[in-house]
Amino acid sequence: MNRTSASARRKGQLSFLETESGSPWENFLAQIDAVIPHLGELSRWSETLKRPKRALVVDVPIILDDGSVAHFEGFRVHHNISRGPAKGGVRFHQDSTLNEVMALAGWMTIKNAVVNLPFGGGKGAVRVDPRLLSQEELERLTRRYTSEISSMIGPDKDIPAPDVNTNAQTMAWMMDTYASSNGHTVNSVVTGKPIALGGSIGRIEATGKGVFLTTCAVLRALGDSLEGKRIAVQGFGNVGGIAAQFLQAAGAKIVAVQDVDGCVVNPAGIDVPKLLAHKDVTRGIRDSRLGDDADRKDLWDVDADILIPAAIESQITASVAARIRTRIVVEGANGPTTPEADRVLAERGITVVPDVLANAGGVIVSYFEWVQGFNSLFWREPEVASRLEQILIEAFNEVWDTHVAVGTSLRGAAYILGCRRVLQARQQRGLYP
DSSP states (O other): HHHHHHHHHOOOGGGGGOOTSSSOOOOOOOOHHHHHHOOOOOGGGGGGGGGOOOOEEEEEEEEETTTEEEEEEEEEEEESSSSSSEEEEEEEETTTOOOHHHHHHHHHHHHHHTTTTTTTTEEEEEEGGGSSSOOOHHHHHHHHHHHHHHTTBBTEEEEEETTTTTTTHHHHHHHHHHHHHHHHHOOGGGGSSGGGTOOTTHHHHHHHHHHHHHHHHHHTTTTTTSSTTTEEEEOTTTTHHHHHHHHHOOOOOOOEETTTTTEEEOOOOOHHHHHHHHHHHHSSTOOOOEEEEEEEEGGGBBBEEEEEOOOOOOOOHHHTTTTTSSSSEEESSSBBBHHHHHHHHTTTTTTEEHHHHHHTHHHHHHHHHHHHHTOOOOOOHHHHHHHHHHHHHHHHHHHHHHHHHHTTOHHHHHHHHHHHHHHHHHHHOOOOO
């Protein structure tokens, strides 16, 4: 047996973490490995970030409207809880896997540390295409999933929130299911709830608004402004659609939008409110007459100043990165850029504002909601907006200063800050027993 394999055996193998190259978890590990040389004595604890604290895979059986029984696979992962309870969304998506959810939980660990929230990282998913279920079936699915993961969640253990294909109604069902099992209302077990159930003003638009704020911040740092900038947006949901609204209102031109339905391109600028209204009616962006319909892949060739990927992970691969015709990428999605693509973008001189900073607006306002729920004292919109901007811009400035001081990318700077904070907590807490 060689020395490497003997060392691996002594430290413990993790067979369930053995993944294919290019998978979301493998991408997360590569991002961690890239900053270990900058962690000093804390690098001793770096293996902590490469191993989820715990992972749960559950069967989610429900009775469909036609009386038949269907089974779906559910996941909940706690990546790291050194800095506080796990925090992260729940998504319903037909392609979700444990590998993906582990990566998403890892990115939440870093994100919460970058913006200095007292949370660790968690994430959940059910492998289902929600478009194929009725509203009643979605409720049964949500409640059964909540029941199956109830041992992992709680207001001081793990606080889920909305993510891809979930929303405030999903969180209401989760909260009610948890409350029913515990015999009393527990507002703070989830965030992103309806206002009437203790949700926070500003939560729905928080992630998109955060993308807008960080876009403005990076332009200021580069000595530029948003006025007249041409922006291409991938994903036109709760993140991309809202970010596009804020950006257009502030003087930018949205010249291209892509979603699962296709792509709309208009060099003169797309009327974002009209496109959103069209999507509400048709559930897609094609045939809007607000620009030229194009294939989804055509987005990467659009001539623009800024690209906002706000769909799902691993959308910008090395080949896509070689085609992009923008000088700034602001990541609205989680993990949209692969490590190989990061290298291509860096070689081309394209600035990337990483997901763990750019899309942190949602978890920041989720933190506000969690705090408000515990105190039963709710803030008005100006206070939420002011606190969100203050936290996000302070975090951006810290990342930018680290980027300048160390001479690394903005992603590298964010990971240096985030990893340091997580590993400092791990070191100070020590190991028990």
